[in-house]
Amino acid sequence: MSKLERLLNLTAALLDSARPLTAAEIHQRVPGYPEGGASFHRAFERDKEDLREMGIPLELRPVEWTDPPRDGYLIPKEEYYLPELDLERDELAALHLALSAVRLDGIHGLEAMWKLGGTPEYEGGLPVTALAAIPADDNLVQLFAAVVERRQTSFVYHDEERSVHPYRIDYRKGRWYLTGFDMLRDAVRNFRVDRIEGKVTTAEPGGFTKPESAPGLELEPWVAGGESEIIAVLSVDHDQALSAVHHVGTEAVSRELPDGSVVLELPVRNRDAFRSFALTFLEHAEVVGPRELRDDLVRWLEDLAR
Amino acid sequence: MSRLTASDRLRRILAMVPWIVERDGPTVDEICQRFDVTRPQLLEDLEVLFMVGIYPYTPDELIDVRIEDDRVWIDLADFFRRPLRLSHAQGLALVAAGSSLLAVQGADESGPLARGLAKLAAALGVNPDDVVEVHLGPAETRTLALLTEAALAGHRVEIDYYGYGRDERSRRIIEPHRVYADSGQWYVAAYCLRAEGDRVFRLDRISEARRLEERFEVVAEPLQLGVFRPEEKDPRVELDLEPGARWVIEQYPCESVVELGGGRIRVTLAVSARPWLERLLLRLGRDANLVSCTGDQALLGARREAAQRILDRYENRYAEPA
Numbered sequence: 001m002s003k004l005e006r007l008l009n010l011t012a013a014l015l016d017s018a019r020p021l022t023a024a025e026i027h028q029r030v031p032g033y034p035e036g037g038a039s040f041h042r043a044f045e046r047d048k049e050d051l052r053e054m055g056i057p058l059e060l061r062p063v064e065w066t067d068p069p070r071d072g073y074l075i076p077k078e079e080y081y082l083p084e085l086d087l088e089r090d091e092l093a094a095l096h097l098a099l100s101a102v103r104l105d106g107i108h109g110l111e112a113m114w115k116l117g118g119t120p121e122y123e124g125g126l127p128v129t130a131l132a133a134i135p136a137d138d139n140l141v142q143l144f145a146a147v148v149e150r151r152q153t154s155f156v157y158h159d160e161e162r163s164v165h166p167y168r169i170d171y172r173k174g175r176w177y178l179t180g181f182d183m184l185r186d187a188v189r190n191f192r193v194d195r196i197e198g199k200v201t202t203a204e205p206g207g208f209t210k211p212e213s214a215p216g217l218e219l220e221p222w223v224a225g226g227e228s229e230i231i232a233v234l235s236v237d238h239d240q241a242l243s244a245v246h247h248v249g250t251e252a253v254s255r256e257l258p259d260g261s262v263v264l265e266l267p268v269r270n271r272d273a274f275r276s277f278a279l280t281f282l283e284h285a286e287v288v289g290p291r292e293l294r295d296d297l298v299r300w301l302e303d304l305a306r
Numbered sequence: 307m308s309r310l311t312a313s314d315r316l317r318r319i320l321a322m323v324p325w326i327v328e329r330d331g332p333t334v335d336e337i338c339q340r341f342d343v344t345r346p347q348l349l350e351d352l353e354v355l356f357m358v359g360i361y362p363y364t365p366d367e368l369i370d371v372r373i374e375d376d377r378v379w380i381d382l383a384d385f386f387r388r389p390l391r392l393s394h395a396q397g398l399a400l401v402a403a404g405s406s407l408l409a410v411q412g413a414d415e416s417g418p419l420a421r422g423l424a425k426l427a428a429a430l431g432v433n434p435d436d437v438v439e440v441h442l443g444p445a446e447t448r449t450l451a452l453l454t455e456a457a458l459a460g461h462r463v464e465i466d467y468y469g470y471g472r473d474e475r476s477r478r479i480i481e482p483h484r485v486y487a488d489s490g491q492w493y494v495a496a497y498c499l500r501a502e503g504d505r506v507f508r509l510d511r512i513s514e515a516r517r518l519e520e521r522f523e524v525v526a527e528p529l530q531l532g533v534f535r536p537e538e539k540d541p542r543v544e545l546d547l548e549p550g551a552r553w554v555i556e557q558y559p560c561e562s563v564v565e566l567g568g569g570r571i572r573v574t575l576a577v578s579a580r581p582w583l584e585r586l587l588l589r590l591g592r593d594a595n596l597v598s599c600t601g602d603q604a605l606l607g608a609r610r611e612a613a614q615r616i617l618d619r620y621e622n623r624y625a626e627p628a
Contacts, residue, residue, distance in 0.1 A: 003312040008319065008358040015385040016360045029361040050313045055393035081388035083429045091422030095400060098419060102403040102442070102487075104395075109403070110342065112396035114321035115389040116426075118340025129458060132442050132487035134402060136395075145394040147437045148430060171402065171440040173490030217439075239468055239475050246444030246510035250411070279588040282473060282581060283615045298620055304591060305613035 006032035010047055011056065015080060020061045020072025048073075056080065082115055093120045101128045104136040134171060140193055142200050143169055143178055149205040153180070156197040160184065165208040169193070170217045177217050181208075190217055220248070222277055225270025232274055232293050234264045237284040244281070263288070275300060310347075318343065319351055323369075323386045331377035352378065360385070397430050398438070406440035406487075412447035442487035445509040450485065452515050453494050457482040460524040462499075466514040467507055473581035476500070480507070481522040497522075540576040541601030543583065547571050551593040554586070572597065577605060584612035 009030045013021065023044060027033055033040045051058050057079040063072040087095070096119050099109040113119050139155075146153045146166045154163045164180040167188070171177075176193035218224050222232075236244040238260030245253055248264055255263040268274040275297055278287050287294045322341050326332060338348055352371050359368035359382070370381040392400070404423040407413060414420065427434040456463045463482055468475050480496035483504075487493070492509035542561070547554055549569030554560070560573040577583045580602075587594055587609040599605045 002354065004315050004319075005354050005357050007312055007316050008354065009360075011316075011320070012358060012360050012385045031363070050316075054313055054317055054390070056390060080390060082391040084388075085425050085429050087422055087425055088418070090418035091425065094417070094419035095404060095422045095426065098403040098407050099400060102406045102440075104399045104402055107395045107399040109396070109399045111317050111321070112392055112400055114318060114341055115392060115396070117325055118322075118337075119342065121339055127455075127458070129454065129484070131454070131485055132406070134406070134440065134442075136398070141395045141398055144398040144438065148394070148397070148432050168437050168439070170438070171406070171442075173441075174488065242513045243444075243468060243470070243508075243510045246411070276589040279616075280585050282584060282588075282612060283619050284473075286619060294620075298617065300591060301588075301613040301617050301620075304588065304609055305617055306610075 003032075006030060007047060007050060011051065011075065014058065014073055014075040015077060017074065020059075020063050020074040022063060022066075022070050022072045026073065085116065087116060089120065092117055093122075096120060097126075097128050100126060101131040103130060103133050105133055107136055107141075135176070135194075139196055139200050140169070140176055142202060143193065146200075146202045150208055150210065151202040151205055152207040153200055153202050155200040157191055157195060159197075162191075164189075164191070165210075167210055168217075172217065172219055179217055221273035222266065222268050222270050225268075225273060227269050227271060230268050230271075230290060230292065232264075232266045232268045232278075233288040233290070234266060234278060235261060235286045235288050236264060236281060237261050240281050240284045244285070268293070271296060315351060319355070320386060321389045322351075323355070323380060323383055324389050326378055326380045327383055327387065331374075331379050334373075334376050334378060337378060349373075355380070355383075392430070397426075400426055401430070401434055401438050402440045405434060405438055406442050409439065409441050410445055410447045410450055414447075441490070443491040443510070445492040449509055449512055449515050450492065452517055453482050453509070454485045456517055457485055457494075458524070460521050462518040462520040462522060463496075464516045464518055465507065465512045468511040468513065469579075470508075470511060471579040471582045473579075475513075479518065480505070483525050485509075537576075537578075539601075540578055541599060541605060543575055543577055543599050543605055544597040545573050545575065546595040546597055547573060547590070548593040551590050554590070554594075558586075577602070580605065580608060584608050588612055588616075 166180040
């Protein structure tokens with residue numbers, strides 16, 4: 001009798017049963033356990049550990065009509081079975097290619113593909129190479145779970161105990177960020193996941209309601225400031241237009257001119273940071289307006305040109 | 307192949323059984339290919355399944371496995387009718403990978419990846435855009451696909467490239483070795499025929515890419531190069547920085563840092579190209595003071611001259627009427 005066979009029969013028994021099974025019943029029903037009580041318990045403990053590690057939801061619940069009251073084991077079907085996804089062939093292939101191209105450190109994606117229906121076949125081999133490896137750790141997975149299940153989350157950040165309603169996680173510029181409602185600050189805040197100290201802990205699912213529109217992550221320094229907002233109009237020459245648009249996004253483009261230059265409209269809440277950004281283009285860009293920003297830049301340059 | 311543990315095999319079997327149950331006798335080869343398993347291993351796994359069922363393990367309570375003409379049928383496995391749901395880690399891996407490719411400019415928002423991801427997210431009970439967004443860097447899908455395919459197939463590519471450091475545009479022919487994302491940017495590591503050496507190019511600065519018919523031999527283990535490597539021959543500058551400009555030491559590789567007291571520091575930096583230094587000095591303004599140069603005395607005037615060039619533009623052109 002192999003351990004694999006015993007684990008399969010144990011999973012089948014706990015999935016099939018309509019009520020929780022006590023340890024004694026499991027000992028009696030599932031073949032392959034040692035005879036003696038103590039060695040059964042040791043083997044059963046290890047098996048439970050193995051199943052839980054695989055993500056099988058193994059629960060301990062009171063068994064009805066027992067006197068004295070006893071607890072029994074059960075795998076809730078609704079938590080075990082993957083809902084029907086109805087993935088088309090090309091959709092499965094696209095997910096597989098994405099998973100092959102972009103990997104999360106330490107997370108084995110292949111088993112996920114097996115669950116979705118196995119890896120499709122490609123003529124002439126897998127048509128992608130690894131493009132990126134994204135850092136991931138246990139805290140990140142916990143935070144993702146907390147976002148999905150709306151669990152209030154606590155962790156230590158900058159030496160303070162923070163309690164957060166997690167809204168979303170974002171990966172930007174090589175780092176993970178958490179956005180959520182911070183109970184301590186009574187406002188929405190962004191946190192760098194790699195700066196969380198120690199382990200995050202999460203409360204029960206469904207612990208809060210997410211607002212319809214939660215503010216997203218804002219990393220551009222000229223937007224992230226606390227000053228009154230002003231819309232800057234920046235014209236960028238042809239050669240630099242492409243990388244400028246890549247940087248700020250196509251939605252910031254207000255005009256494209258025949259000479260290949262672009263006019264960008266950018267919300268500015270930090271004037272110093274905007275000036276720094278405009279200066280990275282050297283003489284290939286011009287702050288067209290408003291007057292306040294244009295004059296500021298000219299004054300700055302006149303001082304440096306002296 | 308390393309020996310699989312019981313739980314490794316269990317993971318695969320729990321996913322494989324529902325897939326076989328749903329189909330009318332898939333072939334052994336097809337199952338092996340889909341579930342990354344060898345034929346002997348698969349047959350060994352099926353052998354175990356014969357013995358699995360529920361109490362009291364009478365024949366009608368045991369899983370029924372039939373292998374005929376190299377095809378496999380499984381019945382009486384109702385408890386394994388669906389695979390185990392995705393773990394949070396697996397859900398995250400799929401959503402993050404899918405979202406990162408959809409975030410690339412020009413990605414097909416109604417293509418198979420977007421549709422597959424939407425179904426997956428629905429099963430997880432989330433709206434994918436709402437919970438995770440992965441930005442690997444700015445790039446266009448077309449350029450990304452062209453370079454990835456050229457690197458796989460060994461095609462040379464002609465690119466129109468804006469070199470930021472030198473502030474100049476050039477047309478080059480490259481042999482792309484590897485496309486990768488790192489710290490918020492997409493790069494292609496390539497052999498550049500013009501430079502006669504290995505170079506790294508940022509995808510957001512490639513304004514045009516054209517696949518050429520000329521071939522090269524694909525490198526098995528391409529090198530991943532760092533972005534900036536100061537060279538011996540590069541000029542060096544010494545800057546005195548006010549406390550407000552200390553971030554420079556975190557952002558750039560300083561070759562020496564000396565504390566001057568009161569939070570002020572003196573740093574030495576290698577200058578690979580003059581425009582790079584101009585940008586840094588213009589941005590820092592009076593928070594930086596260029597003390598000395600070695601290798602290129604003309605750099606002493608970098609800030610003043612660059613400021614004047616930009617001012618010329620502001621004086622020569624008509625601005626928005628106030």
